[in-house]
Amino acid sequence: MTTRRGRPPKDLGGLSRDRILREALALVDEEGLDAVSMRKLARRLGVDPMSLYNHVDGKDALLDGVAEVLLAAIPAPPPGGLRETMSALAHGFRDAMLGHPRAAPLVLTRQLASMTALAPVEAVLGPLLAAGFPPERAVHGLRAVLAFLIGTLMREVEAAPTFSSTGDPGRLADLSASGLPAVTAAAPYLAVCDHEAEFEFGLRILLDALSEL
């Protein structure tokens, strides 16, 4: 169990798990994941580094906590059909990650043991089962879509290969000069990546496939 403590501790300017996690997220947003350190975080909170350990189990648990904060920001999908629900959740997930691009890898790359990660799972699984999917197929479908979401978002958040570095004008030239015929032919498209369009394209394919059972 990696969830909240029993009682929410009073928050009179004092330290608390929530305050620490929020400040950690702010730190990641501003300076990036690599810049996070217990000491720097403590400095920002005006406390001794070791005080953090009264509310958080260590750096790794801290980052898990931040990931959970991000996940909790995914809104519950409005009730609707299978396709609408899955699409809403996929977009909610994407929006939550894009709202904190530098922190997103925490969600996308960590094995979250927490139960808070289950709310979106329930929201996807419910409609799939209601639509008559046997549970095994439903889980299959969920995992295929999730894999795609994680992969696209990693790319979008600049943690995974695009074959287009975001602002590099020499990239096209490099690709064209690669000597690889297909790469050269497709260079103008490889050099640019419309993340929104890629997301919709892949999502549509997967949802189509699921609809056809």
Next chain:
Amino acid sequence: MTTRRGRPPKDLGGLSRDRILREALALVDEEGLDAVSMRKLARRLGVDPMSLYNHVDGKDALLDGVAEVLLAAIPAPPPGGLRETMSALAHGFRDAMLGHPRAAPLVLTRQLASMTALAPVEAVLGPLLAAGFPPERAVHGLRAVLAFLIGTLMREVEAAPTFSSTGDPGRLADLSASGLPAVTAAAPYLAVCDHEAEFEFGLRILLDALSEL
């Protein structure tokens, strides 16, 4: 350019970029990514930490180099139809990552600027173009498949959420007791993940979709 130096330096027991990268990969395989440090790597090589900097641009460049070593292990696909080629490459990619599961996140997670990453791209794009795909669609398809591959492999390599911790027998009980109806109903399937089957399932869906234009 993050490629090799001009001349391959003689390798008489001395240091070299290749020797450093190979040792780094071995270190990751044995102790995991977090355990990698320039100092420890130097210790294993029997040299002063600072000697590494004569062959590698710093820790980040070192890790990029290891990622490229992994990528280079993907075999060129045997000539064949569109579907065979894409499938062979996907499996080659997967096998390369599973051969070094602890190092795989380096490939899956980093923005590789290197040109060595282009060989597999060429191998996929070639058949797509030959099959009559307009370059824009070909790139779309490539990116959708790649996103799925990255997402599944992240999960497989235990860097991304499965909803089943690998060896945790209490997981099923946790899921069943979650109070979420759909999660409870699907708990037996959520608690277990046959990576091989998930991989084939998702890949088939995507390749089917691409075949249908």
Next chain:
DNA sequence: ACCTGAACACCGTTCAAGT
């Protein structure tokens, strides 16, 4: 119950010096 600060065993990297 919470906070503190010294201390331990580490980091990556710069720089001046050696061969």
Next chain:
DNA sequence: ACCTGAACACCGTTCAAGT
């Protein structure tokens, strides 16, 4: 051209002490 070692500015975390 390559290697070295001291030094700098950091880390995460343990532990004993305070309130």
